[in-house]
Amino acid sequence: MRWSQFFIPTLREVPADAEVVSHRLLLRAGMVRQLSAGIYSYLPLAQRVIRKIQRILREEMESIGGQEFFLPALNPREIWEETGRWAVMGDNMFRLKDRKGADLCLGMTHEEVFTGIARHELRSYKQLPQVWYQIQTKFRDEARPKSGVLRVRQFIMKDAYSFDVDAAGLDKSFNDQRAAYQRIFDRCGLKYAIVEASSGAMGGSASNEFMVKTDAGEDSIATCESCGYAANLEKATSRLAAISDDTMPGTNAPEEFPTPGVRTIEDLTTFPGGAAANRQIKTLVFIATNEAGENQPVLALLRGDHQLHETKLADAVGAIAVRAAHPEEIRELLGANAGSLGGVRAKEIAQASGRELRIVADQALRNRRGMTTGANRDEHHLRGVDVERDIMVDSWADLRTVASGENCPNCEAGTLAVFKALEVGHIFKLGTKYSASMGARVLNQDGKEVPLVMGSFGIGVERIMAAAIELHHDADGIIWPRAIAPFDVVVTVTNTKQPEMVATGEKLYHNLRRAGLETLLDDRDERAGVKFKDADLIGIPYRITVGKKITDNAVELFDRAKKESIDVNLDDIIARVQSLALAGR
RNA sequence: CGGGGCGUAGCACAGCCUGGUAGUGCGCUCGGUUUGGGACCGAGAGGUCGAGUGUUCAAAUCACUCCGCCCCGACCA
Known part of the structure; x- marks a missing residue:
């Protein structure tokens, strides 16, 4: 390919809305x-x-x-109906109608x-x-x-x-x-x-x-x-150090206490008579949608200092999708606002308003007692909660998002990044x-x-x-891995007003192509600097620079990745590039 | 879908607040000088100012509506 005729509209300036x-x-x-x-x-x-x-x-x-x-990219509705995915795919599927009004999708x-x-x-x-x-x-x-x-x-x-x-x-x-x-x-x-x-x-x-x-x-x-x-x-998943509740006083039942102004786990850690985050139960209300399109409210319980992972929750309850419940939905279900919710008696409260509530608890809450959580009454919490005694957990699952630095679940020594x-x-x-x-x-x-x-x-x-x-670039542009580079090599004629340089470039171009190399010949009437910048930008692995050194029968071989240039005799250059390029394929 | 931002020449942007001649840089064309890391001088071409409606003697500029694009979040085999 001759660059002068090949369509490569490079830009000097960075387009405004390109981030990555x-x-x-x-x-x-x-x-x-x-x-x-x-x-x-x-x-x-x-x-x-x-x-x-x-x-x-x-x-x-x-x-x-x-x-x-x-x-076909164009599919009839019927075949997607058979697997139920016409409904499941929702708004993510492009849909259209043909002239007869039949449904199709892409x-x-x-x-x-x-x-x-x-x-x-x-x-x-x-x-x-x-x-x-x-x-x-x-x-x-x-x-x-x-x-x-x-x-x-x-x-x-x-x-x-x-x-x-x-x-x-x-x-x-x-x-x-x-x-x-x-x-x-x-x-x-x-x-x-x-x-x-x-x-x-x-x-x-x-x-x-x-x-x-x-x-x-x-x-x-x-x-x-x-x-x-x-x-x-x-x-x-990750391995967590166990938290001992041995120092917590035993209780026969949870004890309710007023917590005016407390909305978050964080608030409760500093509230007098509150509890450390890892002694709290985080209570989240989600709406799970199953494959049949039915919605069910789900209560997700985690340790106070843990983050829920929604996909894990969806997997745990066999849902196609889950979403956080709206504030009105939460009130309707449990009679309290987010910030005062808890698993204790939650099923009964939901049932009273005719709702079936499912409770899923994270494994980190197993056997925990002396815990603090919301009372399902605004600005009130419960302390002395024994998870397995006081909460009707339907299923236990891994719900939490792991964090950097936690212990590897697979080996003794490692930590996760x-x-x-x-x-x-x-x-x-x-x-x-x-x-x-x-x-x-x-x-x-x-x-x-x-x-x-x-x-x-x-x-x-x-x-x-x-x-x-993303993996292979520098400040000057792309550095293509050789196997997927658009060309193996670019021949840059530094000055197209010099007939000897042009002739040498042309000859190299033909010989490289004859040697089976995909070659771009930069024969544009541009200054050398422009050509170098463009060549760096589009990232061809090797550049042969045809310049003044042709009087010594030499050209330069520039390695885009290493940013190194060596002089090579014209008689050797084809074989040299050929072995380099073929090694990368 | 929620929040925010932006639409003016091919690209990047100024002008808008405070209404009255549409501008700058890059790119493009022509001429000249230059020629190894995005040259310089001179002369040009190029714009329904996203669209519509309204206010006004007058709208890129003010108001409303719509459209498009970007960012954050939600979402995402």
């Missing part, structure tokens, strides 16, 4: 332009990177027997369509396993698109689905994918952690996320240096959720009809591109 590094650099490097909130156009330079990523995805999918499909993921094919065509365990994948545009009507291409409403995803006859088969398919994912992200130059994650609305038994540590990410993960434990904060991270891939053991609801069954070896056991495996293509930038 990858967004700024994608714009400045002339790779993307925004069309609308969360909708981006990919310009030629970005498209070259995307194609490189897709090629790696295809190679690794094929290597584990994956077969590429191309399914696919957010493709379990339904793939399973729809499988149920018609797969009849016997002998046809299994099948590993099907595609690289497709997905649509999600995000409430808040943000961070450039990291959180968008239209994006490219590699999604794969496995079909097995039993759980053992799924385990193998899952492990194959996991290994392939590791190779994919390694090849793309990403450092990542594989973490345990919640399966959420996808359903299924197990899931791993592939997380790139970066502040641009929206997830938080906890990791342990000493044993390698890693989990999404929505799953992470919490990081922001970007999800670039997610693999699920779906099980039979979709095959059962859609009637995708095969005959097993015993001649018995069983639902297909499925896995689902996704990778965000643009997120790989953006994550690579």
Whole structure:
């Protein structure tokens, strides 16, 4: 490619509303332009990177027997009704009507369509396993698109689905994918952690996320240096030092006492006759929505100094979603305002107003006694509460958010560190959720009809591109990992008014291409400084500078990552670059 | 969906409070000088001031409505 003819609209100035590094650099490097909130156009330079990523995805999918499909992005309502997700997906799904008034949607993921094919065509365990994948545009009507291409409403995803006859088969398919994912992200130059994650609305038994540590990410993960434990904060646990209640006086029943002006855990720690935060029970009211769309109030109890994790609560009560109850709902349910709520007699109070209240308590409250909590009467609290004696707990669960510095749940020595991270891939053991609801069954070896056991495996293509930038950049611009760089090498002719330099540049350009290298020739009539700045910005791994040294039969080879330049004889330069570039592929 | 902010030339912004000629820098075009880390001089082109309604002799400027975009939160396989 000749730069003079290639469309790379670089920007000197930083566009005002680009916050994260990858967004700024994608714009400045002339790779993307925004069309609308969360909708981006990919310009030629970005498209070259995307194609490189897709090629790696295809190679690794094929290597584990994956077969590429191309399914419709436009889906009829009916197939989503079958799995119940027409309702579950809610406002996140783009919906439209055709001229006849029939409902359609734009696919957010493709379990339904793939399973729809499988149920018609797969009849016997002998046809299994099948590993099907595609690289497709997905649509999600995000409430808040943000961070450039990291959180968008239209994006490219590699999604794969496995079909097995039993759980053992799924385990193998899952492990194959996991290994392939590791190779994919390694090849793309990403450092990542594989973490345990919640399966959420996808359903299924197990899931791993592939997380790139970066502040641009929206997830938080906890990791342990000493044993390698890693989990999404929505799953992470930690070991806590036990708190002894032996010094607390025994009681026969909780004792109510007035607490005027006390609204928070913090208030009560300083209130005369109050209690330390870890001797209080935090009481939160949530509304849980199940798959059928029914709402139920849930009381979540935690130690006063602990933070609730909402996803954990949702998982604990089997809900699709939970939300904090509104102040009016809380009053109606318990007859008191937030700040004076407690688990003691809460079920009876709710029942009196005809509500069924579910109480979930965090494991850290097990066996605790001498605790203080709200009395369900404004400005009154209870002390001497014995959790298991006084509160009708329906279920115990891990509800709390772990914090940096807590002890690793997996090893003796380690402590946890919490990081922001970007999800670039997610693999699920779906099980039979979709095959059962859609009637995708095969005959097993015993001649018995069983639902297909499925896995689902996704990778965000643009997120790989953006994550690579987040991880590999400096003040001058992008530093592409070699395997996904838009070009292997750029040849910079410093002065296009010098015929010898131009001729040398042209010759190098042709020879590099003949050697199989993707080469960009900067033949623009610009000053050398402009060309250097642009080359640094777009991040091509190697730059060959054709300048005055050609009189000594030499050019400069500049390594973008190391920022080092060496003189190389013209006779050696092709072989030199070739070995460098090929090593990176 | 709640809170906040911003829409003026391709980009970044000033002008708005206090109504009266639409401006600056970068980029772009032409000419000249320059030519190894985003050159300099000169001459130009480029704007329904987000849209609509209203107030006024007069609206980029004041008021109202709508739209769009960004940030925080909620939400998010």
